[in-house]
Amino acid sequence: MIYRHTEMHSETRQAVHGGEGDVSLRYLMPRNSAPNLRLLTWMTVPPGATVGLHQHRLETEYYLLTSGQVRVNDNGSWSAMQPGDLLQTASGEGHALENTGDEAAQLLVFVVTHAAHPLNTGVTP
Numbered sequence: 001m002i003y004r005h006t007e008m009h010s011e012t013r014q015a016v017h018g019g020e021g022d023v024s025l026r027y028l029m030p031r032n033s034a035p036n037l038r039l040l041t042w043m044t045v046p047p048g049a050t051v052g053l054h055q056h057r058l059e060t061e062y063y064l065l066t067s068g069q070v071r072v073n074d075n076g077s078w079s080a081m082q083p084g085d086l087l088q089t090a091s092g093e094g095h096a097l098e099n100t101g102d103e104a105a106q107l108l109v110f111v112v113t114h115a116a117h118p119l120n121t122g123v124t125p
Helices: none
Strands: 010-014 022-027 037-045 050-055 059-067 070-074 077-081 086-089 094-099 105-113
Touching (some): 059 094, 086 094
Antiparallel strands (some): 010 022, 022 037, 050 094, 059 086, 059 105, 070 077, 070 094
């Protein structure tokens, strides 16, 4: 199946998880449309914008930084990320993100649910 760029839903969200500024999301495929894949999106974080600290339960979230400069709170420890770096936040862990550069940061974001996640009830692969 091909998901056409022209048919992808985009939105701008304010204060994501209590963060600051606006963050743009382009959903690469509809949310919850594949077993165990809750979210697959392209995220654009403008300079100075943040994604607030939040925790995941029964799912793992990945941030793949493709361009820009960010620092992340990886379960309590702040670290800089460079393009090509991948942050994994497992169930029970938390993370936050801050764009520390002068240009928009671009990230591929995907969330994989665990077998016990409520969204997986009755889903067949």
